[in-house]
Amino acid sequence: MRGYWNNPGETTNALRDGWLHTGDIGKLDEDGYLYLLDRKKDMIIVNASNVYAPEVEEVLGKHPSIREAAIIGTPLPNEGEEVTAVVTLHPEFELTLEAVRHYCHDRLASFKIPTRLEIVTSLPRTTVGKLNKTALRQQYTPILL
Template sequence: LETKKRLLKLFPNAKLGETYGMTESAATITTLDPDQVLRKMASVGKAFVTTQVRLVDDEDRDIPPGRVGEVISRGPNVMVGYYKDPEATAETLRGGWLHTGDLGRVDEEGFLYIVDRKKDMIITGGENIFPREIEEVLYAHPKILEAAVIGLPDPQWGERVHAVVVLKEGQQMTEEEVIDYCKANLASFKKPKSVEFVDLLPRSAAGKVLKRVLRDERT
């Protein structure tokens, strides 16, 4: 969301669209038309013309608009399967639908919003917390360059929210300042319980933050 805002500010005369997908769907599941970007800034659009999209619960039952569920898709763009991995294929293509592992919600107009990765969701004290929401708040802080939010084991709450933060060059912040900033911009139970400052976040060859590595290094 912050990236979209920066791009539109840098290139005010440009038209900005967005496509959501993954390798297993030939990188195309939904598309957001440039004419809708300003009105639906946080959305990834509607299903591509040849694609069907549903949001389902853990039992693959459809859920109503406004609720969060897993994004599943089918269409001619979806893969046949993983090479020599029938078990992973069966798990991902259950019932003929590609299970993306992404959590999302659909508004009343049918626009899809990606909430987070299903495996990254934090459950603390019985509450579901989506790290992406906290990360977007952190990225909006003028002193913060990058941030990743993960769940770490907690004997009382099951998991606790932990923020790993990279500051911009020459900037300084304390753990308390980051937590107070989050508390002012989020529901109190979503604020990080702890904050760690690092120089770099681990990334894959594709540039994605490796949250599994962050979790493994801290547990």
């Protein structure tokens, strides 16, 4: 790759010392298999612990009321972030934050359980149909003074 089209700033960030820095977070297992866990910009920091959004999304995706879930980090007033679940529901279903937290209790570590729930009719998508987490973060990040 020579760089991003008409975007020298992103090119400088991505190409350093002959390496392409993708922003992906991964791990190698004992057999040498690589697992991609998340994008660095999508990782949520809760009380100095890392929360990988896809892990929480997978759990919420199995909830009977939830049609689709997106997990984002939203900043807290003093420091750190909270785990925010933005979800769409199956028709005729309802959901509360308390119900989400109860459902996640035995499925996730306590610091990974959403502390905020936003219910929407649809999730924003990019032009190629991928979930647009940048738009979600912009929409649900409070202006902190």
